[in-house]
Amino acid sequence: MSKAPSLSRQVLSNLELFRGLPPTALDEVLSCAATRSLARDFRVFNQGETRVRAHVLINGWIRISQSGSEGAQIVVRFIGPGDIFGAISLFTDRRYPADADTLTEATEASWSDRALLDLMNNHPQIAINAVRIVGQRLQEAQHRVRELATQRAERRVAHALLRLLRQVGTTTSRGIVIRFPLRRKDIADIAGTTLYSASRILSAWERAGWLKTLDRRIAVESLSELMRIAEDESGRDIAAPSP
Secondary structure: OOOOOOOOHHHHHOOHHHOOOOHHHHHHHHHOOEEEEEOOOOEEEOOOOOOOOEEEEEEOOEEEEEEOOOOOEEEEEEEOOOOEEOHHHHHOOOOOOOEEEEOOOEEEEEEOHHHHHHHHHHOHHHHHHHHHHHHHHHHHHHHHHHHHHHOOHHHHHHHHHHHHHHHHEEEEOOEEEEOOOOOHHHHHHHHOOOHHHHHHHHHHHHHOOOEEEEOOEEEEOOHHHHHHHHHOOOOOOOOOOOO
């Protein structure tokens, strides 16, 4: 892996893991970083792999997914520019807990476990930032568990789309577009429902004119309807709205 020209002190200062570091500390982070450019549909690492590193995405999009003992796979989360991923394995069993695959062309930076621990010892702000990131993801996981336990599939799909819109939505003339390609199975996985149910719900919403799919990218045309569905607690079926 070679140092890519896209990695600089300015780029590092905008990454959540390294926010608040002085220039000299950023130079130290740069000196032990390994960066590489990744093609679309590239496997960054495999679930269970033991040669672990801490990764930060500079640009592009990555899907994190886990496989069960019987081979079924679910999407855990999507990684966007500035996000750290794979690092939790450095502090647990030293095995990546999931697969990481690029959804687009991407650039990543990574650090060995020894390098990251040395950086944290030398610059405690990095450790503080890491704890904050882990805390945010734990809170997100708790929200998803609560949704799975208490909400119908329609609300869970709406919440999943709203989270993606907040993370990676961009406003265009065609609506708010999620900036990377999504399979319906991805939406089913993150909403904790079946592919059949997710497809039924999304098709109904497309017929109602609330969203559309443009080259595998979802464009939401009625954000207010999605928000209404996400907050609806009446128990009625809203997967088949009136035309």
